[in-house]
Amino acid sequence: MSKKILAVDDSKTMRDMIAFTLRGAGYEVVEADDGEDALSKLGGSGVNLVITDINMPRLDGIGLIKKLRSDPSYRSTPILVLTTESESSKKDEGREAGATGWIVKPFDPDQLLKVVQKVCA
Amino acid sequence: MDDLSRFRDTYLAECEELLRDLETHLSALHDGTADSECLNSIFRAVHSIKAGAGMFKFTELVDFSHEFEALLDNMRDGRVEVTAERVDLLFKASDVLADLVGAAAEGSEPPAAAANMLAKDLAAITSTAKTAPEANTPDQATRGDAGTSAEQSRQPGETVCYRIDFYPAAELFRHANEPLLLIRELKTLGEVEVEVDLSRLPDLQQIEPENAYLGWTITLRSDCGQDAVREVFEFVEDDCRLDIHIDANDAGSPAPSEETDASPGRRNGAEGSDRKQADRAAEEGQAAKGGPGARISSIRVDLDRVDRLVNMVGELVITQSMLSQQADDLPSDRLIQFTRGLEELATHTRELQESVMAIRMQPVKSVFARMPRLVREVTDKLGKRARLVTIGEETEVDKTVIEEISDPITHMIRNSLDHGLEPPEEREAAGKPADGTITLSAEHRGGRIVINIRDDGRGIDHSAVLARARERGLVAPGAELAPDEIEDLLFEPGFSTAATVTDISGRGVGLDVVRRNIQGLGGRVSVSSSPGSGTCFTMTLPLTLAVMDGMIVVAGGEKFVIPTTNIIESMRPGRDQVNRLPSGDELVEVRGDYLPLLYIARAFSIDGAVDDPSHGLVVLAETERKGRVGLVVDELLGQQQVVIKSLEDNYDPVPGISAATILGNGLVAPILDIEGLQSMSQISTSPPPGLAAAIPGGVRRTDAIASIEQPERNQWT
Numbered sequence: 001m002s003k004k005i006l007a008v009d010d011s012k013t014m015r016d017m018i019a020f021t022l023r024g025a026g027y028e029v030v031e032a033d034d035g036e037d038a039l040s041k042l043g044g045s046g047v048n049l050v051i052t053d054i055n056m057p058r059l060d061g062i063g064l065i066k067k068l069r070s071d072p073s074y075r076s077t078p079i080l081v082l083t084t085e086s087e088s089s090k091k092d093e094g095r096e097a098g099a100t101g102w103i104v105k106p107f108d109p110d111q112l113l114k115v116v117q118k119v120c121a
Numbered sequence: 122m123d124d125l126s127r128f129r130d131t132y133l134a135e136c137e138e139l140l141r142d143l144e145t146h147l148s149a150l151h152d153g154t155a156d157s158e159c160l161n162s163i164f165r166a167v168h169s170i171k172a173g174a175g176m177f178k179f180t181e182l183v184d185f186s187h188e189f190e191a192l193l194d195n196m197r198d199g200r201v202e203v204t205a206e207r208v209d210l211l212f213k214a215s216d217v218l219a220d221l222v223g224a225a226a227e228g229s230e231p232p233a234a235a236a237n238m239l240a241k242d243l244a245a246i247t248s249t250a251k252t253a254p255e256a257n258t259p260d261q262a263t264r265g266d267a268g269t270s271a272e273q274s275r276q277p278g279e280t281v282c283y284r285i286d287f288y289p290a291a292e293l294f295r296h297a298n299e300p301l302l303l304i305r306e307l308k309t310l311g312e313v314e315v316e317v318d319l320s321r322l323p324d325l326q327q328i329e330p331e332n333a334y335l336g337w338t339i340t341l342r343s344d345c346g347q348d349a350v351r352e353v354f355e356f357v358e359d360d361c362r363l364d365i366h367i368d369a370n371d372a373g374s375p376a377p378s379e380e381t382d383a384s385p386g387r388r389n390g391a392e393g394s395d396r397k398q399a400d401r402a403a404e405e406g407q408a409a410k411g412g413p414g415a416r417i418s419s420i421r422v423d424l425d426r427v428d429r430l431v432n433m434v435g436e437l438v439i440t441q442s443m444l445s446q447q448a449d450d451l452p453s454d455r456l457i458q459f460t461r462g463l464e465e466l467a468t469h470t471r472e473l474q475e476s477v478m479a480i481r482m483q484p485v486k487s488v489f490a491r492m493p494r495l496v497r498e499v500t501d502k503l504g505k506r507a508r509l510v511t512i513g514e515e516t517e518v519d520k521t522v523i524e525e526i527s528d529p530i531t532h533m534i535r536n537s538l539d540h541g542l543e544p545p546e547e548r549e550a551a552g553k554p555a556d557g558t559i560t561l562s563a564e565h566r567g568g569r570i571v572i573n574i575r576d577d578g579r580g581i582d583h584s585a586v587l588a589r590a591r592e593r594g595l596v597a598p599g600a601e602l603a604p605d606e607i608e609d610l611l612f613e614p615g616f617s618t619a620a621t622v623t624d625i626s627g628r629g630v631g632l633d634v635v636r637r638n639i640q641g642l643g644g645r646v647s648v649s650s651s652p653g654s655g656t657c658f659t660m661t662l663p664l665t666l667a668v669m670d671g672m673i674v675v676a677g678g679e680k681f682v683i684p685t686t687n688i689i690e691s692m693r694p695g696r697d698q699v700n701r702l703p704s705g706d707e708l709v710e711v712r713g714d715y716l717p718l719l720y721i722a723r724a725f726s727i728d729g730a731v732d733d734p735s736h737g738l739v740v741l742a743e744t745e746r747k748g749r750v751g752l753v754v755d756e757l758l759g760q761q762q763v764v765i766k767s768l769e770d771n772y773d774p775v776p777g778i779s780a781a782t783i784l785g786n787g788l789v790a791p792i793l794d795i796e797g798l799q800s801m802s803q804i805s806t807s808p809p810p811g812l813a814a815a816i817p818g819g820v821r822r823t824d825a826i827a828s829i830e831q832p833e834r835n836q837w838t
Binding site for chain 1 (some may be wrong): 128131132162163164168169171172173175176295296297298299302303305306353356359421572612748764
């Protein structure tokens with residue numbers, strides 16, 4: 001069974017790149033374009049990892065993390081936030097909300113895979 | 122990085138969309154119709170462009186969008202006031218951003234100078250930001266120093282032995298981190314020995330499942346630097362007791378150590394926390410709801426795939442008509458059932474074709490959205506004032522048409538701003554508002570798209586236009602022209618109402634070129650005006666360039682398609698209607714006009730065609746540039762919608778043929794390029810020089826304007 005990863009970003013480019021990289025490494029990837037979409041796509045099905053952007057319409061990354069952490073089924077699901085150099089405060093905010101770690105944009109495929117392997121068995 | 126390059130196109134397409142959003146929201150900000158989400162949306166657009174640009178190493182784009190984003194960030198949380206002047210600057214920044222994206226797309230030199238200058242302006246405003254109350258001083262220094270001294274004791278490439286004491290706190294698990302994975306990660310750095318410390322483990326009854334009891338002492342032999350080891354624990358250093366030091370006994374070097382305790386929140390506020398409060402506020406706002414049009418449920422599909430679908434459906438249409446042709450040979454007892462089935466198939470294929478064509482349809486918004494910038498730039502340059510109103514942005518046309526309408530619209534708007542709109546003082550003197558209004562609208566009408574560009578300027582000065590046309594010899598001295606005929610003169614080659622060609626609407630291209638290009642697409646353009654109150658350019662275009670209505674004709678056994686837009690009528694002339702010139706050219710007389718005859722079969726050297734028009738048929742066709750012509754064919758087969766197949770991939774351009782289609786019987790039928798045929802026949806039928814001189818004025822037209830409109834027609838004579 002391959003690991004299932006939910007990639008949440010309102011940027012199609014970013015989602016495409018994440019999905020392409022992860023699929024290439026054998027992961028199953030579900031894409032969502034904002035927090036609300038992510039929640040609806042999670043539905044009942046479990047995922048092994050959530051990668052989420054912060055700035056998104058409707059429900060943003062921080063909101064999504066809080067929602068997931070308050071749901072017993074996702075309390076121990078690793079969550080990575082996508083941040084940029086300029087918004088390091090987001091890391092802390094993400095962590096406070098319950099994020100497991102972060103990926104700093106821009107990243108290359110190897111960096112992404114490395115971080116994913118660090119939090120997702 | 123090759124993997125990344127495949128996403129470049131997606132990124133650039135996304136940028137286009139983001140820039141459009143940016144423009145829309147900036148306009149809302151400008152007009153005062155912005156809601157609380159507006160600045161957030163603007164920020165997000167710039168932020169997304171920046172994030173992607175970093176991926177693809179578009180350095181200038183990253184640098185510029187960084188400054189842009191910083192200012193927007195301060196604006197959205199109220200630390201920098203949003204003034205009208207600053208909104209103008211945001212517009213300029215959005216324009217530069219668009220230019221930088223454009224440069225990135227084309228791989229051309231980015232406008233670095235302009236970007237740098239504007240970036241400084243943006244930074245200057247950002248620096249006026251009020252500092253947030255909870256700004257903390259960074260306390261990172263304490264950590265950094267210890268790491269450096271340990272690092273200094275290690276030679277690069279030398280294998281050292283690290284001793285890592287790792288005691289997770291319960292927090293670590295709450296963040297869904299997993300010690301095992303971190304140890305596994307350490308293994309990628311070198312040789313690892315792990316010793317577990319069970320001393321804190323209570324009795325089974327007392328164990329709380331969510332608490333942390335274990336600790337590990339890890340020995341790592343590796344040639345990597347301490348930073349790399351520390352990086353493994355990057356996500357957990359606040360959630361554990363971590364002690365990394367180089368084991369002196371093993372590596373023979375002193376053992377500087379550093380320790381990070383797990384006091385919660387120690388690192389909070391370490392980096393740029395002045396942004397934090399504001400960010401949170403903004404994000405809470407975002408959670409509410411994106412602005413109108415913020416989300417569309419759609420997917421992006423590669424155009425090639427859609428084109429393939431269009432082609433496949435085209436094939437299906439062809440197969441279907443092939444089947445119906447063969448039905449005629451069926452025995453009559455089975456014919457009825459078969460025909461019924463065929464009719465159903467025809468209905469479904471037609472619906473399918475329409476649905477597929479609908480996929481390619483796009484709202485004209487993408488083109489319209491570029492125009493506010495144009496209006497801003499041009500009015501700035503001219504010292505005029507104007508606002509642009511757009512109507513019917515959601516009107517859809519085929520992508521092929523979208524690509525073609527941008528230039529003509531741009532040109533006509535420039536023209537309206539330059540020649541139509543008066544300077545503010547003059548407008549006020551005339552009792553009009555100082556700001557002119559340009560209305561750009563689109564609508565569907567009769568299976569075509571109609572685009573209007575209307576201004577409330579001074580209108581066309583008919584006497585000035587007529588005088589100029591006379592001066593340029595475009596109108597005979599005594600000829601009287603109706604108002605619409607005078608307005609039409611604007612589209613004459615080389616005509617310009619401004620005394621000098623300005624760099625605004627000049628650009629070396631006149632309205633004549635605009636008209637020619639639009640006609641090339643099967644469209645029309647006209648202008649109407651009422652003196653003192655404005656001018657309106659009207660452009661109509663087919664909704665698609667992928668299929669067209671054609672008349673199937675036969676010449677010498679070969680089938681050809683004549684675009685129905687070119688056809689006026691068809692007739693069988695009487696013998697007395699056909700006149701032969703000494704040159705060998707023939708003219709057909711139609712209600713007093715003499716039109717040149719053109720034998721399709723002869724044009725393509727096909728034998729066995731009808732030689733006498735009174736035995737065949739003459740299709741009267743008209744092109745805008747070369748006027749009317751009588752096409753001699755053997756017979757008409759009927760009118761049908763044909764899928765246009767480009768010949769460019771396989772053939773050099775064939776004169777007289779614009780493309781081809783596949784008919785029901787599977788045979789290829791060329792689609793005639795009437796204008797091309799007209800030019801061709803001028804060459805092939807041009808008589809020896811001596812004879813040519815003998816037949817001037819062979820063609821007479823009654824109205825003055827017609828002979829102006831088609832000056833090249835005279836070459837027929």
